[in-house]
Amino acid sequence: MSATAPAPIPITTISELRQHHSQLVRLGLASHPAHARRLFAFLARDPAHLPYAARLLAHHPDPRPALLNPLFATLPPRAAAALLALMLSLPLAPDHFTFPRLLPAAPLPLAAQLHALLLKLNYHSHTQSLNALLAAYLAGARHDLASLLFRTSSCGALDVVSWTTMVSGLCRLGLVDDAREVFDGMPERNLVSWNSMITGYVKTGRFLHALELFDEMRALGVEGNGFVATSALVACTGDCALARGREVHRWVEQSGIEMDDKLATAVVDMYCKCGCVDEAWRVFDSLPTWGLTTWNCMIGGFAVHGRCDDALALFRQMETAGVAPDDVTLLNVLTACAHAGEVSEGRRYFDHIVESHGIEPKTEHYGCMVDLFGRAGQLDEAKKVIDEMPMEPDLTVLGALLGACKIHGDINLGEAIGWRVIDLDPHNSGRYVLLANLFAGAGRWDDVAKVRQLMDERNVSKEAGRSLIEFDGEACEFRCGSLCHPLSSEIYAMAVDMVRRIKAEGYVADTGEALHDLTEEDKVTPLLYHSEKLAIAFGLLRARPRETLRITKNLRVCRDCHEATKYISRVFEREIVVRDRNRFHHFKDGMCSCKDYW
Structure with missing residues (x-):
C-alpha cells in the first residue's frame, strides 16, 4: 500500500517548509517530482534559501533538468536565474527544454547571458530555444539582435513559429515594413502568421494595407478564424469602410466562425462607427449572450449617435441582467446624457453608478461631467466639478470647459481657460482656433489677431478640414x-x-x-x-x-x-x-x- 502525501497546505515560511519536507521524507515521497518541485519553487524565491535548495538537489536520487524545468516558467526572472545558477554549480547542465521556459520572461541582460550559454552548450540550433530567444530580444525592443540571430540561424533551425515570431515582434515595435519583408519571405505561413501581419497594419493605422492582405489571404483559400476576422473588422472601422465591413461580416456568418465576445464587439463597433447604429443593434440583439465589452460597445454606440434614451434603457437592461458596469460603462452613459443635454439624468447616473458599483471616477469621467454642465450653459456647475476634482484637471477637462465658454459666449472665463489650455498644449492648433473663435464671437478682433500671431510665432498651423x-x-x-x-x-x-x-x-x-x-x-x-x-x-x-x-x-x-x-x-x-x-x-x-x- 503506497504512502499518502500530506495535504498541500500553503507554505509561507522556511519553518513550515522544513516541517512539510520532514513529513515527505518519513513517507518516502521527498524525491517525487511533484513534491520536490513544490519545495524548490518556494526555496528559489529567496536567495537566502538557495543553500537549502542546493542540499535538497544534491541528495535527490535522480537530479535531472526535467525536475526543475517546469519551475522556470513560473518563477520571477531573478529567482529563475538563481535557480539556473544553482543547477550549473552542482553541476547539473540544462537541457534543450530549459531555455524555452527561461527566456520568455527574461530581461535583456539575462537573455544575452542565456544566449551565450546556449552557444556554449550547443543548443543554439534547437528550434524551440531559438524561438524563445528571438521573442526575448523582440520583447526587449532589440530588433537588431533578433534580426541578426534570425539571419544567421541555419534554415533547418527555423520553423513557421520562428518566422511568425519575427513578424509579430517587429509589428509590435511598429516596424511593419520590416515585418512585411519577413512575411513575404516566409517559406510557409499559418493563420497566426497572417493575423500577426494584418494586426500589425491595423495597430499602426494602415487599414487599407490590412484589408488588402486580408483579401490576399482569402484568395489563397486560407481558412480564417475569429482573431483574423476581428482584425479585419477593426481595419474596416478605422477606415470607415462600411461596404467592406458588411462583406467581412457576411464572410464570418458564411464561414461558421464562432461569434465570441471579442468578435461580436468588433462587429457591433464597426456598424456603430460606420454610421449604422440600427444594424449594430440588430447584431447585438441577435447574440445569444453578451459580455461586458459588447454591452459597453452598444451603449457607447447609442451615445455617440445621440440616442440617449436607448443608451440609458440598455444600461438598465444590463443592470437587470446582473452585469456589473465598469468605468467604460460610466463614461458611455455620461456621454449619452451630455450629447442629449440630459443634465439631471447625467448627474443621477453618475451618483448611482459610482455609489452602487464602487467605481472610482477618473479624469475622463469628470471631463464628461464638465461637458454635460457646460453644454447646457451651467458653467458655474462645470467649474465647480473642476474645483472639486480629486486630481488636477487635464487638457480634456479644461478643453471641455473652454468649448462650453465658446458655445455660450462667456468671454471672461473662456479667455482665462483658453490661455491656460494653450500654455499646456502649445502645439495643438485646435486650442488656438477655439480661443480665436471665442474672441471673434465677441467682436474682439485685436485679440483674434494676437492668437493668430502667436500661432505664426510658434509655427502652429490650423488643421485642414478633411x-x-x-x-x-x-x-x-x-x-x-x-x-x-x-x-x-x-x-x-x-x-x-x-x-x-x-x-x-x-x-x-x-x-x-x-x-x-x-x-x-x-x-x-x-x-x-x-x-x-x-x-x-x-x-x-x-x-x-x-x-x-x-x-x-x-x-x-x-x-x-x-x-x-x-x-x-x-x-x-x-x-x-x-x-x-x-x-x-x-x-x-x-x-x-x-x-x-x-
Missing part, C-alpha cells in the same frame, strides 16, 4: 478649399447649384466666424468649399436616388455646414450621416438627430 465619403468600396477624400479629383469641375458646379437651391428654401450662410476684414460676399465663398460640402456634392453626383450619404470628418462640424446639411437633406430628399470628431449627426427631412445640440 471629409471622406465611400462609394462602391472606395473612399474619396475632400479637403477644405482644395479639390484634386477627375470630376472636380462637376463637383464644384454641383456645390454651387446645391447652395443656390437651399438658399431658395431659406438657408442663410453663417459667417460669424469668418475673417473680419472680408466683405460679406467674400466670407460666404470659403464656406462653399468646406470639405463636407464638397463630399456631399460628390455624393449627390454619384449616389443612387435616395441612397444614404455617409461622411466622416476629421474636425467638429461647423455651424454653417450643419445648417446647410439640414436644408440639403430636405431639398434633395437624402438622409445624410456625418461623423465628426465628437459624434454622429443624422440629417433627414431638414432635421438633425442632435436637435441642434452638439
Whole structure:
C-alpha cells in the first residue's frame, strides 16, 4: 500500500517548509517530482534559501533538468536565474527544454547571458530555444539582435513559429515594413502568421494595407478564424469602410466562425462607427449572450449617435441582467446624457453608478461631467466639478470647459481657460482656433489677431478640414478649399447649384466666424468649399436616388455646414450621416438627430 502525501497546505515560511519536507521524507515521497518541485519553487524565491535548495538537489536520487524545468516558467526572472545558477554549480547542465521556459520572461541582460550559454552548450540550433530567444530580444525592443540571430540561424533551425515570431515582434515595435519583408519571405505561413501581419497594419493605422492582405489571404483559400476576422473588422472601422465591413461580416456568418465576445464587439463597433447604429443593434440583439465589452460597445454606440434614451434603457437592461458596469460603462452613459443635454439624468447616473458599483471616477469621467454642465450653459456647475476634482484637471477637462465658454459666449472665463489650455498644449492648433473663435464671437478682433500671431510665432498651423465619403468600396477624400479629383469641375458646379437651391428654401450662410476684414460676399465663398460640402456634392453626383450619404470628418462640424446639411437633406430628399470628431449627426427631412445640440 503506497504512502499518502500530506495535504498541500500553503507554505509561507522556511519553518513550515522544513516541517512539510520532514513529513515527505518519513513517507518516502521527498524525491517525487511533484513534491520536490513544490519545495524548490518556494526555496528559489529567496536567495537566502538557495543553500537549502542546493542540499535538497544534491541528495535527490535522480537530479535531472526535467525536475526543475517546469519551475522556470513560473518563477520571477531573478529567482529563475538563481535557480539556473544553482543547477550549473552542482553541476547539473540544462537541457534543450530549459531555455524555452527561461527566456520568455527574461530581461535583456539575462537573455544575452542565456544566449551565450546556449552557444556554449550547443543548443543554439534547437528550434524551440531559438524561438524563445528571438521573442526575448523582440520583447526587449532589440530588433537588431533578433534580426541578426534570425539571419544567421541555419534554415533547418527555423520553423513557421520562428518566422511568425519575427513578424509579430517587429509589428509590435511598429516596424511593419520590416515585418512585411519577413512575411513575404516566409517559406510557409499559418493563420497566426497572417493575423500577426494584418494586426500589425491595423495597430499602426494602415487599414487599407490590412484589408488588402486580408483579401490576399482569402484568395489563397486560407481558412480564417475569429482573431483574423476581428482584425479585419477593426481595419474596416478605422477606415470607415462600411461596404467592406458588411462583406467581412457576411464572410464570418458564411464561414461558421464562432461569434465570441471579442468578435461580436468588433462587429457591433464597426456598424456603430460606420454610421449604422440600427444594424449594430440588430447584431447585438441577435447574440445569444453578451459580455461586458459588447454591452459597453452598444451603449457607447447609442451615445455617440445621440440616442440617449436607448443608451440609458440598455444600461438598465444590463443592470437587470446582473452585469456589473465598469468605468467604460460610466463614461458611455455620461456621454449619452451630455450629447442629449440630459443634465439631471447625467448627474443621477453618475451618483448611482459610482455609489452602487464602487467605481472610482477618473479624469475622463469628470471631463464628461464638465461637458454635460457646460453644454447646457451651467458653467458655474462645470467649474465647480473642476474645483472639486480629486486630481488636477487635464487638457480634456479644461478643453471641455473652454468649448462650453465658446458655445455660450462667456468671454471672461473662456479667455482665462483658453490661455491656460494653450500654455499646456502649445502645439495643438485646435486650442488656438477655439480661443480665436471665442474672441471673434465677441467682436474682439485685436485679440483674434494676437492668437493668430502667436500661432505664426510658434509655427502652429490650423488643421485642414478633411471629409471622406465611400462609394462602391472606395473612399474619396475632400479637403477644405482644395479639390484634386477627375470630376472636380462637376463637383464644384454641383456645390454651387446645391447652395443656390437651399438658399431658395431659406438657408442663410453663417459667417460669424469668418475673417473680419472680408466683405460679406467674400466670407460666404470659403464656406462653399468646406470639405463636407464638397463630399456631399460628390455624393449627390454619384449616389443612387435616395441612397444614404455617409461622411466622416476629421474636425467638429461647423455651424454653417450643419445648417446647410439640414436644408440639403430636405431639398434633395437624402438622409445624410456625418461623423465628426465628437459624434454622429443624422440629417433627414431638414432635421438633425442632435436637435441642434452638439
